[in-house]
Amino acid sequence: MSEVWLNKIAWNDDGLVPAIAQDADTGEILMVAWMNREALRKTADLGEAVYWSRSRKKLWHKGEESGHTQKVLEIRTDCDEDVILLKIIQTGGIACHTGRKSCFFQKLDGQEWATVEPVLKDPHEIYRK
Numbered sequence: 001m002s003e004v005w006l007n008k009i010a011w012n013d014d015g016l017v018p019a020i021a022q023d024a025d026t027g028e029i030l031m032v033a034w035m036n037r038e039a040l041r042k043t044a045d046l047g048e049a050v051y052w053s054r055s056r057k058k059l060w061h062k063g064e065e066s067g068h069t070q071k072v073l074e075i076r077t078d079c080d081e082d083v084i085l086l087k088i089i090q091t092g093g094i095a096c097h098t099g100r101k102s103c104f105f106q107k108l109d110g111q112e113w114a115t116v117e118p119v120l121k122d123p124h125e126i127y128r129k
């Protein structure tokens with residue numbers, strides 16, 4: 001198989017690489033998750049973000065439950081090929097399972113982490129649990 005492009009990635013000891021999802025329009029960082037080989041291959045094939053869930057130990061097609069899929073416009077890696085950057089369009093405008101746009105909603109304020117982004121939708125309405 002011609003998977004030279006996948007061999008180039010510096011997979012960690014668990015066979016994973018961190019993947020950053022960035023809003024293709026605004027440049028905002030929406031989330032960071034993990035990919036294994038299969039996840040990256042599927043992401044490229046599908047044109048939608050597929051991660052590896054470390055706790056659930058399975059491929060995770062982002063949005064499979066919430067509908068908040070991520071359309072992938074571009075896949076990049078960095079100079080030493082140990083991180084993946086996805087330029088995406090976020091379906092529903094919500095990447096985070098807390099109902100916020102971005103997972104990066106906590107900001108250091110002195111000695112405390114302050115929540116600085118609004119919940120756009122109640123997670124109980126997004127997830128049936």
Ligand SMILES: N=c1c2ncn([C@@H]3O[C@H](COP(=O)(O)OP(=O)(O)OP(=O)(O)O)[C@@H](O)[C@H]3O)c2ncn1[C@@H]1O[C@H](COP(=O)(O)O)[C@@H](O)[C@H]1O
Nearest residue numbers: 031032033053054055056062063064065066095096097103
């Ligand atoms: N939807 C999310 C979600 N969205 C963004 N993120 C971020 O992505 C990171 C995923 O990396 P991890 O390896 O820590 O993921 P994980 O711990 O294996 O995932 P969970 O066990 O938390 O589900 C998290 O740390 C969050 O910052 C999410 N992490 C988990 N989920 C869960 O994924 C499931 C499916 O959600 P949808 O994909 O939106 O349908 C639901 O159960 C959600 O709770």
Ligand SMILES: [Mg+2]
Nearest residue numbers: 053054055056
């Ligand atoms: Mg987690």
Ligand SMILES: [Zn+2]
Nearest residue numbers: 096097098103
């Ligand atoms: Zn989140």
